[in-house]
Amino acid sequence: MVLSSLTLDYPDMNTKLFIGNLSYKVTEQELEKLFSQVGTVVSVAIPVDRTSGNKRGFAFVEMQTQAEAEAAVKQFHGQTVEGRQIAVNPSQPRESGPRRNNRR
Numbered sequence: 001m002v003l004s005s006l007t008l009d010y011p012d013m014n015t016k017l018f019i020g021n022l023s024y025k026v027t028e029q030e031l032e033k034l035f036s037q038v039g040t041v042v043s044v045a046i047p048v049d050r051t052s053g054n055k056r057g058f059a060f061v062e063m064q065t066q067a068e069a070e071a072a073v074k075q076f077h078g079q080t081v082e083g084r085q086i087a088v089n090p091s092q093p094r095e096s097g098p099r100r101n102n103r104r
Contacts, residue, residue, distance in 0.1 A: 015042070015069045016091040019059040022046070023082035026059075035061050038075055039068025060091055 019031065028044040035041050042062040046055055063069040069090070077088040 016062045018089050018091045020087035022057050023084045024055045038071040040064035
C-alpha cells in the first residue's frame, strides 16, 4: 500500500483526536480556536472528574476530515500550550469490558 505524503502512520485514522498533557486552564473554546488553524473543528470535549468536577488534563477534538486530523497531529503534537507540551494522537476506541473501579 502506498500512502500519500500527507498520510502519517495511521492509514485507518479517524477524525477524532486525543489531546494529552493539557493545562487545567485550557478551555474548549481555546482548543477550538487552536485546531481551527488546520481545518474545521466538529467538536471539542474536555472530560471532568465526576466527584470533584475538575478537568482531567486531556481532551478530544474531532476534525471534519481525516486529512485535517492528520494535519493537526503534524502541526500540534509536541507544541507548548499554556506552558505544557501537548500530545496529539488519533483517538483509540474505548476498551470493552468491565470498567475499573479504584474505590474501596
